[in-house]
Amino acid sequence: MTATRPDWSRGFHETTLVCFTAAALSGAGVAAARPLAWATGLRADDPGRGAAASVLTLICAGLLISIGHLGRPSRMMRALLRTGKNALGTEVTFAALTAAAALLLVCVPLRAAALQLLWVLASLAGLGLLASLAWVYWLPGQIAWKGVPALSVIPLGLLVGYVVHTATAFPRARPGMWGALILAALDALAWAARCARVEAGAGRGEAAHPSAMAQRRWIYVLRFLLVSLPPLAVVLFDAGLAGLVPMALGVIVDRYAFYSLAIKQTTESEVARIESKMTSDE
Amino acid sequence: MRGAGFVLDLGRCVGCGACVLGCRLSNAWPAGVSWRRIVPFNLDRRGGGPTYHLSLSCHHCERPACVNACPAGAYTKRSDGVVVLNEERCIGCRYCEMACPFDAPSYDGAAGVMTKCHLCSERIDSRLQPACVAACPTEALTFRGRNGVEREKEPVPGFSDPAGCAPSLDFIPPRRAKRSHLYERLREVLKR
Numbered sequence: 001m002t003a004t005r006p007d008w009s010r011g012f013h014e015t016t017l018v019c020f021t022a023a024a025l026s027g028a029g030v031a032a033a034r035p036l037a038w039a040t041g042l043r044a045d046d047p048g049r050g051a052a053a054s055v056l057t058l059i060c061a062g063l064l065i066s067i068g069h070l071g072r073p074s075r076m077m078r079a080l081l082r083t084g085k086n087a088l089g090t091e092v093t094f095a096a097l098t099a100a101a102a103l104l105l106v107c108v109p110l111r112a113a114a115l116q117l118l119w120v121l122a123s124l125a126g127l128g129l130l131a132s133l134a135w136v137y138w139l140p141g142q143i144a145w146k147g148v149p150a151l152s153v154i155p156l157g158l159l160v161g162y163v164v165h166t167a168t169a170f171p172r173a174r175p176g177m178w179g180a181l182i183l184a185a186l187d188a189l190a191w192a193a194r195c196a197r198v199e200a201g202a203g204r205g206e207a208a209h210p211s212a213m214a215q216r217r218w219i220y221v222l223r224f225l226l227v228s229l230p231p232l233a234v235v236l237f238d239a240g241l242a243g244l245v246p247m248a249l250g251v252i253v254d255r256y257a258f259y260s261l262a263i264k265q266t267t268e269s270e271v272a273r274i275e276s277k278m279t280s281d282e
Numbered sequence: 283m284r285g286a287g288f289v290l291d292l293g294r295c296v297g298c299g300a301c302v303l304g305c306r307l308s309n310a311w312p313a314g315v316s317w318r319r320i321v322p323f324n325l326d327r328r329g330g331g332p333t334y335h336l337s338l339s340c341h342h343c344e345r346p347a348c349v350n351a352c353p354a355g356a357y358t359k360r361s362d363g364v365v366v367l368n369e370e371r372c373i374g375c376r377y378c379e380m381a382c383p384f385d386a387p388s389y390d391g392a393a394g395v396m397t398k399c400h401l402c403s404e405r406i407d408s409r410l411q412p413a414c415v416a417a418c419p420t421e422a423l424t425f426r427g428r429n430g431v432e433r434e435k436e437p438v439p440g441f442s443d444p445a446g447c448a449p450s451l452d453f454i455p456p457r458r459a460k461r462s463h464l465y466e467r468l469r470e471v472l473k474r
Contacts, residue, residue, distance in 0.1 A: 071395055
C-alpha cells in the first residue's frame, strides 16, 4: 500500500479568495491612492465621499465573501480575536482600520482639514492592507508567488485606486494623467515579472491547477488587456465610470491568475525534476 | 536541542507501504486524507527498481511554517518538539496547506478542518512507538525522541527545505554496494 497524498490541486477551491482579494485590493487601493491623486492635481477640497463609500463597500463585501472560504465559519471569532498575530491576522486588522476610516469619511460631516487628515489615515491603513495582502502570499515554497508576484498587489491596487479617483472626481478637480500612466507602467512591469516567474517555475514545481496552467498564455493576454488598457481609456478618452467595468473584470482575472497559476515546490516535484535532469544527462 | 522526529534509513526502506497502512488504521484517516505517503525515486525510469523511497509525513519542523501561518492558533509545538493540530480550533482556511512546503496538513472536506500527523503523541506519551514506526517490517523508519542522536545533515536528492523550516527528519544513506553506488551517482549528477 504505497498511498500517495490526495491531489490537492483537484478543483478550484479559491473562488472566494479571488473575490475577497479582488475587493480588498481595490478598496485598499482607492484609500491608498488618494494622496497620489492630490499630488498630481486632484483638488484637496473634493470630499471624495463617493470614493470613501466604494472603499467601505469593497472591503466589507470582501470580508463577508472571505467567510465563505472557511471550512468552519462558526469559529471565525477565534481568528478575529488573534488579529495582528500573523500575516492573515494583520490583513484583517488593516482591512478593519481602512473600513473604519472610510465609514467616518462617509458618515461624519467634517471640515476640509479634518477630512484631509482622515483621508491620510485611511490611505496609510490602505497601504498597510496592500502590504499585508502581499505578505500573506510571501510563502517560500510557492515558486510563483514569493517576491515580486506577491508584491504586485501594491501597484495594481494603487492603479485601480487612482483610476477610481480620476473617474469619480468632478471634471475640473481630476488628477493628472501622468499618475495613471506611471502606475499602469509599474503594474505592467510587475505583471511581466509574474509571467516570467510562472514560466520559469513551470518545470520546477507542481502546478496547483494544471488545466489553467495549460491555458496560461491566454490568461497572460487577457489580464494585460483588461488591466493595462482601461486606465488609458479613463485618463485619455474620459471614459469615466464605464472604463472601470473592464478594469474590475481585469482585477478578477488577475486574482484568478494568481491562484490558478500557483506553483508549489514539493518533494514530488523535486524528484521529478531530478529524474528529468538525469534523463537529459544520459 | 532537537525535538522529536523520524529517522529514515534509505537503504532499508523497500516502499512496502506498511507505515502508511499502520498510520491509516491507527488514526482512522477521514476519506480523501493522507498523513503519510511514499515517494518512489526513479521507479518509472529504472525497471530494476527505484534507487530509494522517501516515506514522508509531517516532519515536526524546528521552525514550522504551519504554526506561524495559522490565524486561529490551532497549531502548537509541544515542548518535546511535536507539532500538533487542535482540530477543535481549526477554522478551515487552508492557509497552512499553502504555507507548508511538505504538504503535511491535509484538508478533511467533510469536517471542514485540516488534519495532520501528530506523531502519535498519545502513544509516545505512553512510551509506545508511533504507529508507522511500529508497522515498519524492515525497521527503516524509526522514531527519534527529543534530544535523540543527532546525525550529520547531508542533502538527500529529492528532499529539500525551500522554506527553511528545518524538518526533524534524518536520513541514513544507503550502505549496500549497489544502492549506495546509485545514490552517490545521483548526488554527483546533482552537483553538476
